Amino acid sequence: MTRTLGSRILVALPYLWLLVLFLAPFLIVLKISLSDLAVSRPPYTPHLDLTAGWAGIKAFFAALDFENYTFLAEDSLYINAYLSSLKIAGISTLITLLIGYSIAYALARAPRRWRPTLVMLVILPFWTSFLIRVYAWIGILKTEGLLNQALLSIGLIAEPLTIMNTNTAVYIGIVYSYLPFMILPIYATLEKMDESLLEAAADLGSSRLAAFFLVTLPLSMPGIVAGCFLVFIPAIGEFVIPDLLGGSNTLMIGKTLWVEFFNNRDWPLASAVAILLLLLLIVPIVLFQRQQMKQEIGT
Amino acid sequence: MTNRFSWFNATSLTLGMAFLYLPILILVIYSFNESKLVTVWGGFSTKWYGELFRNEAFLSAAWVTLRVGLISATVATLLGTLAAYALVRAGMLKGRTLFSGMIYAPLVMPEVITGLSLLLLFISIGMDRGITTIILAHITFGMCFASVVVSSRLVAFDASLEEAACDLGCTPVQAFFSVTLPVIAPAIVAAWLLAFTLSLDDLVIASFTSGPGATTLPMKIYSQVRLGVTPEINALSTLLIGFVSIGVILASLAGKRAAVE
Numbered sequence: 103m104t105r106t107l108g109s110r111i112l113v114a115l116p117y118l119w120l121l122v123l124f125l126a127p128f129l130i131v132l133k134i135s136l137s138d139l140a141v142s143r144p145p146y147t148p149h150l151d152l153t154a155g156w157a158g159i160k161a162f163f164a165a166l167d168f169e170n171y172t173f174l175a176e177d178s179l180y181i182n183a184y185l186s187s188l189k190i191a192g193i194s195t196l197i198t199l200l201i202g203y204s205i206a207y208a209l210a211r212a213p214r215r216w217r218p219t220l221v222m223l224v225i226l227p228f229w230t231s232f233l234i235r236v237y238a239w240i241g242i243l244k245t246e247g248l249l250n251q252a253l254l255s256i257g258l259i260a261e262p263l264t265i266m267n268t269n270t271a272v273y274i275g276i277v278y279s280y281l282p283f284m285i286l287p288i289y290a291t292l293e294k295m296d297e298s299l300l301e302a303a304a305d306l307g308s309s310r311l312a313a314f315f316l317v318t319l320p321l322s323m324p325g326i327v328a329g330c331f332l333v334f335i336p337a338i339g340e341f342v343i344p345d346l347l348g349g350s351n352t353l354m355i356g357k358t359l360w361v362e363f364f365n366n367r368d369w370p371l372a373s374a375v376a377i378l379l380l381l382l383l384i385v386p387i388v389l390f391q392r393q394q395m396k397q398e399i400g401t
Numbered sequence: 402m403t404n405r406f407s408w409f410n411a412t413s414l415t416l417g418m419a420f421l422y423l424p425i426l427i428l429v430i431y432s433f434n435e436s437k438l439v440t441v442w443g444g445f446s447t448k449w450y451g452e453l454f455r456n457e458a459f460l461s462a463a464w465v466t467l468r469v470g471l472i473s474a475t476v477a478t479l480l481g482t483l484a485a486y487a488l489v490r491a492g493m494l495k496g497r498t499l500f501s502g503m504i505y506a507p508l509v510m511p512e513v514i515t516g517l518s519l520l521l522l523f524i525s526i527g528m529d530r531g532i533t534t535i536i537l538a539h540i541t542f543g544m545c546f547a548s549v550v551v552s553s554r555l556v557a558f559d560a561s562l563e564e565a566a567c568d569l570g571c572t573p574v575q576a577f578f579s580v581t582l583p584v585i586a587p588a589i590v591a592a593w594l595l596a597f598t599l600s601l602d603d604l605v606i607a608s609f610t611s612g613p614g615a616t617t618l619p620m621k622i623y624s625q626v627r628l629g630v631t632p633e634i635n636a637l638s639t640l641l642i643g644f645v646s647i648g649v650i651l652a653s654l655a656g657k658r659a660a661v662e
Contacts, residue, residue: 116484116544117496120503123541127518130525144524205417208410220414222653227421229649231602233619233626234638238424241431241630248427281421332509339511341605346626356513363517363609373521376514383511391505 128380135373136166146370170374179358180375184382186353190269190344191337194276198333199326201277202284206325207318209285210292221289228282236275236346243271243347267349275343280336284329291325292318324393331390335383355379425642432635449636459637462621465532466601469617473539474597480540481547481592482585486577488548489555507545515542516609523610530612538610539603543596550595554588555581587656594652598645 140147148165174180209220227235242248243266250262265271295318303313341356348354355375363372432450436443453459488501507515519538523530558581566576582589604619611620618641625634 112483113487116480116487116548117500117503119480119541119544120484120500123519123522123537124503124507127522130521131514131518134521201417201420204409204413208406208414208417211405211407211410212414213406218657222650223418224421226646226649227425229598230425230642230645231619231638233602233604233622234428234641235424237622237626237630237634237638238428240626242424242427244630278420278424281417285417335509336511339513341511341513342623356511359513359517360605369521372517376517379511380514383509387506387509388502390509391502394505395501 131373131376133166134370135170135377136168137370137373138165138167138169139368139370144369145367170371171378173371174374174378179353180355183353183355183358184378187338187355188382190272190276190352190354191334191340194273194280194337195330195334197273198277198280198284199330202281202329203288203322203326205281206285206288206292209289210295217293221286224282224285224289232279233342235279236342239271239275239278239347240266243274266347267352269348269352271347271349272344272352272354275347276333276337276340279343280333283332287328287332288322288325291322295321327393328390331386331393335386335390338383339379428635429639429642432632432639434632434635437632449632450640452633453636453640456633458616459618459621462616462618465615466618469532469535469539469607470597470600473536473543473600474593476536477540477543477596478547478589478593481544481596482551482589484544484548485552485555489552490560504545504548507542508549512603512605513609516606519606520609530610530615532611532615534610534612535607535615535617538606539596539600542606543599546599547592547596550592551585551588554585558584590652591656594648598648601641601645 134146137146137148139145148162205224209217209224212220240247244250245262245264245266247266249265250259253259254262265274299317299321300313303317304310308316339356339359340354341360344352344354344357345360348357356379359372359375359379362368362375431442433445433447434441434443435446435448484500484504488497488504516538519534519541520530523534523537528534562580563573563576566580567573571579602619603617604623607617608620608623611617618637622634622637625631
């Protein structure tokens with residue numbers, strides 16, 4: 103295909119946009135994470151002084167140090183927040199996988215003419231506001247909330263359960279909010295599966311359960327992997343769910359970053375928290391991107 | 402196998418749908434509650450909707466959100482379509498790995514990081530924070546989602562049709578508008594809707610990038626929710642859910658009709 107200058111510029115436009123508004127900001131965060139907190143506007147030092155020429159640039163780099171990172175490494179609050187984010191995201195991903203797989207499996211086996219409607223029903227909540235869906239759980243999980251009212255009235259419990267403001271509420275929130283992200287990729291792989299493989303397995307004497315574990319599950323692995331990435335990676339840095347549903351002892355790194363930035367106004371420290379979070383996520387993000395590219399080329 | 406849809410399947414589907422929809426249903430029901438106490442039913446009433454429309458702060462936040470959403474979704478869809486085109490058609494382009502990395506990373510990037518980094522960018526270039534900076538931020542993540550939606554359609558589209566048009570004397574731009582665009586149009590509409598709803602929905606990135614005077618609806622809702630559950634928020638949520646559901650259902654019906662034709 104012949105390329106004109108105009109079409110080259112058009113193609114370069116989104117590239118440039120992302121370089122300026124996605125990549126460059128990370129370099130700035132990195133720089134500020136190496137700066138010191140200061141009583142100035144903006145509240146950190148040093149600032150790059152280009153008018154002083156080379157001396158200004160040298161002074162700028164000389165003033166950068168890893169103080170914030172050593173502080174993060176020494177304060178157990180931050181280490182615990184990272185570890186607890188990993189734990190909460192990991193457990194939630196596992197629960198989401200179990201629930202999501204059984205729903206995706208049922209969707210793939212539902213009569214063909216129902217499927218578009220059912221898939222649509224799974225996607226629809228994803229379109230409605232995330233904040234509102236998290237908010238909806240507050241009224242249900244509160245001590246005097248609807249879940250406790252229902253359980254008390256049927257006599258299943260004698261005392262109201264404390265779910266709100268605990269890690270359990272955070273698990274429920276994450277599973278609920280991210281469930282469609284797990285169901286859809288798994289459903290996509292299950293739907294494409296060749297059913298004659300299952301018949302072949304049955305002909306060769308395998309039970310339904312064995313056929314599931316030996317045929318269906320391995321074939322749906324790409325969907326499982328994609329779904330787990332889509333839930334696990336954003337869940338680690340989640341802010342809204344731990345803030346609204348979790349309690350004061352729910353430690354998650356996204357919330358720590360928010361508090362450091364908005365409440366303590368410590369921008370350099372918040373930037374250091376962000377850089378470490380990014381380092382934590384870079385491996386899963388690169389793996390996710392590789393998998394997406396592979397699938398795109400594969401199809 | 403004729404009887405493939407087992408009882409186990411039916412049960413998991415029913416429970417799954419109940420799990421997805423009950424909380425939303427409860428939220429909607431309690432928006433019509435007469436009582437100020439959100440968890441005690443006090444009879445049917447629409448008074449909270451009336452309160453909502455008299456609340457200036459909510460109305461102005463809704464207006465800000467709508468403007469941000471319309472502008473950012475439109476620009477994001479344009480840029481996202483270009484990005485998808487570059488990704489799918491220019492496979493051997495230099496720097497493709499970096500480019501696709503920048504497209505896919507924002508999809509899973511925690512919002513706190515995106516928000517913080519954009520804010521620090523705006524401050525370091527001395528840009529006043531307000532509705533413009535929110536729009537710029539929303540375009541950035543919106544275009545990534547838009548480009549993924551459009552590129553999935555573009556991958557399925559046969560590039561030789563475009564080449565044939567070029568052979569018959571079309572310029573590449575003409576070929577794009579008369580051959581490619583009609584085919585990927587449903588994906589472009591879906592991309593716009595996705596970018597628009599993501600913008601309507603965003604709390605974290607907007608909180609980082611907004612300035613005085615630019616409060617979006619999610620920011621307003623969030624500050625109210627932190628103080629407790631109120632029937633007014635339920636009413637507002639119901640309206641938002643209603644609008645979005647109608648929009649999505651209409652869009653999918655339109656898409657289905659286009660597919661049939």
